[in-house]
Amino acid sequence: MEQSKKAQQFRRKILTEAEVRSFAKAMKALMGPEFMATSDKYHISIEDNLRYVSVAALLEDARTAQGLTLKEAAKELGTPKYRLEIIEKGHLKELNPGLLTQYLDYLGLKTWFNKWKKANPDLSARLGLESKHSRKAAESAVSLSVLVKSLAEKKIDVFLKKRLPPWAAAEVRLSYKVRGASVTVYEHRAPWTEGDTEWTVMSVAQLRYDAKSGKWTLYCADRNSRWHEYTNVSPTKNIDVLLSEIDSDPTGIFWG
DSSP states (O other): OHHHHHHHHHHTOOOOHHHHHHHHHHHHHHHHHHHHHHHHHTTOOHHHHHHHHHHHHHHHHHHHHTTOOHHHHHHHHTSOHHHHHHHHHTOGGGOOHHHHHHHHHHTTOHHHHHHHHHHOHHHHHHTTTTSHHHHHHHHHTOOOOHHHHHHHHHHHHHHHHHHSOGGGTTTEEEEEEEETTEEEEEEEEOOSSTTOOOOEEEEEEEEEEETTTTEEEEEEEOTTSOEEEOTTSOOBSOHHHHHHHHHHOTTSTTTO
């Protein structure tokens, strides 16, 4: 148990340059010249992979600690599952820096990641983590302030109660979940077959808050549960406008 705990702590450790060089040297000696020739051929850096280990480990640990599967996290972020797999497995050549920044902030790891970037400035730059696109993603993914979250929750609570009359509760339920800067509305349907206890859960809509503009943007899900911006109504500071659009659903995209 103690050994396992130490292994977990090591996985999450931000390595110093001296540690990276030491571990890389040991790994190269262990793997042999053939492996190193292959690594060089495909431009795979053992040093960079060692530096990134703590990022991948902490992301996976934080996600599982919050009871999230990769599929659920991808759905919340509006991205294909395989893109998060690339991030958690450390496939640096295919990694999307903007999405990495969003994913870290979504899981509440922004402060830790700033320390990692400070310790790994060269790799951060090569991965594009200091680019305008990455910074923009970080801004849009910032968590809701306490005040904004409280006001939004009050309005959504009222909306859901009005939307679903009490007599329908045995067949249909509505709920929402706040993660990062997004609020996702769900519809729960009672089991179709007798004896089945599992309710069907469907994503209805997602509202994303941009702290810089102070505006909410409405998103709808496609049949593959990927989120797309809903273009029939513009981003607005008044969340009631978006809730009204979800309620009336003129295109049939939210409630079917």
